[in-house]
Amino acid sequence: xxxxxxxxxxxxxxxxxxxxxxxxxxxxxxxxxxxxxxxxxxxxxxxxxxxxxxxxxxxxxxxxxxxxxxxxxxxxxxxxxxxxxxxxxxxxxxxxxxxxxxxxxxxxxxxxxxxxxxxxxxxxxxxxxxxxxxxxxxxxxxxxxxxxxxxxxxxxxxxxxxxxxxxxxxxxxxxxxxxxxxxxxxxxxxxxxxxxxxxxxxxxxxxxxxxxxxxxxxxxxxxxxxxxxxxxxxxxxxxxxxxxxxxxxxxxxxxxxxxxxxxxxxxxxxxxxxxxxx
Amino acid sequence: xxxxxxxxxxxxxxxxxxxxxxxxxxxxxxxxxxxxxxxxxxxxxxxxxxxxxxxxxxxxxxxxxxxxxxxxxxxxxxxxxxxxxxxxxxxxxxxxxxxxxxxxxxxxxxxxxxxxxxxxxxxxxxxxxxxxxxxxxxxxxxxxxxxxxxxxxxxxxxxxxxxxxxxxxxxxxxxxxxxxxxxxxxxxxxxxxxxxxxxxxxxxxxxxxxxxxxxxxxxxxxxxxxxxxxxxxxxxxxxxxxxxxxxxxxxxxxxxxxxxxxxxxxxxxxxxxxxxxxxxxxxxxxxxxx
Numbered sequence: 001x002x003x004x005x006x007x008x009x010x011x012x013x014x015x016x017x018x019x020x021x022x023x024x025x026x027x028x029x030x031x032x033x034x035x036x037x038x039x040x041x042x043x044x045x046x047x048x049x050x051x052x053x054x055x056x057x058x059x060x061x062x063x064x065x066x067x068x069x070x071x072x073x074x075x076x077x078x079x080x081x082x083x084x085x086x087x088x089x090x091x092x093x094x095x096x097x098x099x100x101x102x103x104x105x106x107x108x109x110x111x112x113x114x115x116x117x118x119x120x121x122x123x124x125x126x127x128x129x130x131x132x133x134x135x136x137x138x139x140x141x142x143x144x145x146x147x148x149x150x151x152x153x154x155x156x157x158x159x160x161x162x163x164x165x166x167x168x169x170x171x172x173x174x175x176x177x178x179x180x181x182x183x184x185x186x187x188x189x190x191x192x193x194x195x196x197x198x199x200x201x202x203x204x205x206x207x208x209x210x211x212x213x214x215x216x217x218x219x220x221x222x223x224x225x226x227x228x229x230x231x232x233x234x235x236x237x238x239x240x241x242x243x244x245x246x247x248x249x250x251x252x253x254x255x256x257x258x259x260x261x262x263x264x265x266x267x268x269x270x271x272x273x274x275x276x277x278x
Numbered sequence: 279x280x281x282x283x284x285x286x287x288x289x290x291x292x293x294x295x296x297x298x299x300x301x302x303x304x305x306x307x308x309x310x311x312x313x314x315x316x317x318x319x320x321x322x323x324x325x326x327x328x329x330x331x332x333x334x335x336x337x338x339x340x341x342x343x344x345x346x347x348x349x350x351x352x353x354x355x356x357x358x359x360x361x362x363x364x365x366x367x368x369x370x371x372x373x374x375x376x377x378x379x380x381x382x383x384x385x386x387x388x389x390x391x392x393x394x395x396x397x398x399x400x401x402x403x404x405x406x407x408x409x410x411x412x413x414x415x416x417x418x419x420x421x422x423x424x425x426x427x428x429x430x431x432x433x434x435x436x437x438x439x440x441x442x443x444x445x446x447x448x449x450x451x452x453x454x455x456x457x458x459x460x461x462x463x464x465x466x467x468x469x470x471x472x473x474x475x476x477x478x479x480x481x482x483x484x485x486x487x488x489x490x491x492x493x494x495x496x497x498x499x500x501x502x503x504x505x506x507x508x509x510x511x512x513x514x515x516x517x518x519x520x521x522x523x524x525x526x527x528x529x530x531x532x533x534x535x536x537x538x539x540x541x542x543x544x545x546x547x548x549x550x551x552x553x554x555x556x557x558x559x560x561x562x563x564x565x566x567x568x
Contacts, residue, residue, distance in 0.1 A: 132481020
C-alpha cells in the first residue's frame with residue numbers, strides 16, 4: 001500500500017475529481033443522537049452522522065460551535081453524555097478499558113499543536129503509534145519488532161522526513177512536526193484518521209503540503225479522514241463532504257458544490273460581506 | 279478601565295498616566311507606613327541596627343576568626359603578632375567528616391523522597407491522575423508535609439525517635455517529599471499534557487503513557503528540581519542537625535555552647551563553602567541536562 005503511495009507522487013486535490021470514485025457504501029462510523037454537556041453548557045446537541053469508508057469529511061463552524069468536542073467524542077478523549085458511537089460494529093461508549101484501547105488503535109488522530117514528545121527522536125515518536133497494539137508490559141519497555149521499525153522508516157521516507165529520522169522533534173519546523181504527527185497516525189494502520197485543526201498553526205505553504213498528504217492518504221490507502229477546519233476555502237477544495245456545525249448542531253451536510261455563500265453565512269451566523277471569503 | 283470601555287467614556291491619555299502615577303505614589307506611601315507601624319509595634323529601630331553594626335564587626339574580628347594574638351620577642355623587641363589558632367585548625371578533619379555525612383544525608387533524603395514524590399505527582403496531576411478522589415487525597419497529603427516547616431518536622435521526630443541522625447533524615451525526607459511532589463505535579467502538567475493526549479488517542483495503556491510521554495518530557499525538569507532540593511536540604515541540615523543532634527549542626531552546637539567561637543566559625547565557613555560548591559556543580563549539571 002505504501003509503495004503505491006510513493007509512486008503516485010503528484011496526487012493533488014485538483015486531480016482528485018478525475019479519479020474514478022469507488023462507490024463503496026460500507027458504513028465505518030455511525031454517530032447517533034450524540035450529546036455532550038459541560039456542567040450546564042451544552043457543547044454538542046443531538047448530533048447524528050453516518051460516515052462511509054474512504055470519505056474525506058471537513059467539519060466547519062465558528063469557534064466554540066462544538067467541532068473539537070465532536071471529534072474528540074469519537075475516540076473518547078472526551079466522554080459523551082448521551083448517545084451512541086458505533087465504530088467497527090461496536091458501540092464505543094460501552095467498551096471496557098482493553099476494548100477501548102483496541103478500538104483507539106484503529107483510529108488515528110492528528111492535533112493542531114502536533115502533541116509530540118519533543119525530547120524524543122522522530123522515529124520514536126512515530127513508533128508511539130504502535131503502542132495501542134502492545135501488551136502493557138511490552139509497550140512499557142519500548143519493545144518494537146523489526147517489522148514495525150521497517151514500517152516506521154518507510155512511512156517516514158514517504159513523508160519526506162528521511163533526513164530527520166533520528167533528530168529530536170523540537171528541532172523540526174511546524175510543518176515537519178505535523179508530518180511526524182501524520183506518520184504516527186499512519187503506522188497505527190488506522191481505518192479512520194481524525195484531524196483536529198491540523199493546519200491552524202502552519203503557514204500557507206506547509207498547510208498545503210499537509211492537506212495534500214491527507215488527500216493522498218485517503219485516495220491511496222482508502223483511509224477515512226475527518227478534519228476540523230477553520231478555513232472554508234480549504235475545506236471546499238479538499239473535502240468530498242462538508243459538515244457545517246453551529247451551536248452544537250449540524251446545520252449543513254453536503255458536497256462542497258452545494259455549499260453556497262448563503263449557507264456559509266448561515267453556519268457562521270454572519271451577514272453577507274462579513275466573512276473574508278466574500 | 280475595564281477591558282471594553284464604551285467609546286464615549288474612554289479616558290484621555292493624560293488622565294491615564296496621571297492615574298498610573300497616583301497608584302505608584304499610593305503604593306510607596308503605604309510601604310513606608312507599614313514599615314513605620316510594624317517598627318513601632320515591635321519597638322525595633324532601624325537606626326539602632328545601623329549603630330550596632332560596627333560593634334558586631336569588632337566582636338567578630340576579636341572572637342570569631344580562628345586566629346589569636348601572641349607576644350614574641352623579635353630581635354630583642356617585644357612584638358604582638360597574629361597567628362592561626364592551632365586548636366581550631368586541628369578540628370578541621372572532624373568538621374569535614376561531619377560535613378560529608380550531612381551532605382550524603384541531604385542527597386539521600388532528596389532522592390528517596392523523589393521516588394515517593396513522583397508517584398504522588400502522577401496521582402495528583404491533572405494529566406495523569408487515575409481519579410479525582412485520589413488526586414485530592416494526594417494533594418492534601420503533599421500540601422501538609424510541605425507546609426510544616428522543616429524545623430517543625432525535626433521537632434516532631436525528635437520527640438518520637440529521640441536525638442539521632444535518623445530523626446534528622448526523616449525531617450528532611452518529609453519536607454522534601456511535600457515540596458517535590460508539588461513541583462513534579464506542575465512539571466508533569468506543563469511538559470507532557472499534550473503528548474499524553476496523543477498517546478491515549480493511539481490506544482496506549484496508562485503505564486505506556488507514563489513511560490513514553492510523561493517520563494521523557496518531564497525528566498530533565500524533574501532532575502533539575504532534585505538538584506535544587508539537595509541544595510536546599512544541605513542549607514536546612516544545619517538547623518535540623520542542631521535540633522536532632524546530628525551532622526554538622528550538632529558539632530556547631532557543641533563548639534558554640536562551649537564557647538569555642540573560632541571553631542564554630544570554621545563550621546559556618548565550611549557550610550558556606552560546600553553550599554556554594556554544590557550550587558555550582560548543580561548549575562553546571564542543569565546546563566547539561568536541560
